[in-house]
């Protein structure tokens with residue numbers, strides 16, 4: 468039998484991680500740290516498990532965690548979401564994204580996404596009968612042409628998905644970008660899905676421009692965030708989304724029959740951990756040091772780059788080395804040179820290939836040094 472996604476293969480993240488494991492390559496492909504999170508947090512999750520937090524959480528999530536999230540958002544962005552009905556804890560940001568799209572997209576609805584786009588957006592749109600409308604970010608800085616966005620908005624546009632800091636390019640939206648988005652969606656029924664899972668990984672004193680900072684955007688947006696990224700535990704699958712009550716009420720209709728709720732002890736452990744605030748405030752400096760180390764080590768290599776402004780990814784242009792198709796080159800680097808990365812063409816329409824690979828620098832300094840040794844020899 469054919470599924471509803473006949474043209475979709477295995478996600479590049481599984482493909483490249485498996486290839487890296489099979490060839491014992493340094494794995495800078497799938498985005499996850501090769502170091503652990505805070506032991507205190509792990510202890511608190513174990514404690515929650517040992518003290519009875521083992522039955523269903525409320526559907527929207529453990530209330531203490533939702534309260535902690537509301538407090539965090541207030542502290543960082545000076546705006547309020549009501550913990551009772553405007554915040555939902557999800558199985559990673561991926562589930563939030565899938566459920567938001569499933570809740571609102573009907574057959575024929577158009578969804579605008581920016582390419583290169585994270586690979587889970589389009590299949591979710593397709594499964595719901597929606598039509599993906601792609602807008603290519605402009606080289607070399609992956610910037611948005613807002614006039615083009617304006618020209619692609621139609622009466623069928625139901626949703627616009629934005630992602631800042633941006634995976635895979637490592638660029639960030641400016642305040643002006645968000646204001647353009649706010650203006651374009653003004654007086655429309657367009658829902659904005661703002662994927663902000665890298666909100667705490669932003670460098671060079673840039674400020675993260677959350678959709679919730681712009682009143683016109685906040686009123687129509689789901690802001691999606693991730694504890695996996697923030698607390699270095701990508702396997703825990705804990706994320707959340709926030710939206711005004713009227714939007715969240717609709718989301719809950721689907722969420723309740725999708726997962727009902729997620730792993731309760733992890734939620735309680737994170738809630739307790741967040742009572743001592745500001746664990747995330749050190750992240751920009753922490754990851755900037757890793758980015759700078761990585762880039763200083765490969766500055767004399769044949770790869771070309773501009774420094775990543777956010778996320779824990781760095782894209783490297785290899786056009787001086789070879790004209791190979793990026794997926795082929797990424798596989799060959801993994802198998803022959805022992806370093807795994809993510810080709811960018813998989814995130815583009817028609818697999819447009821700009822000869823760029825994405826490398827994850829959420830790694831021990833020693834891993835980055837070994838990786839740089841390999842890259843310098845290519």
Ligand code: GLN
Nearest residue numbers: 480481496497498499634
């Ligand atoms: N977000 C991660 C990345 O971009 C991958 C997540 C996944 O493998 N599903 O590398």
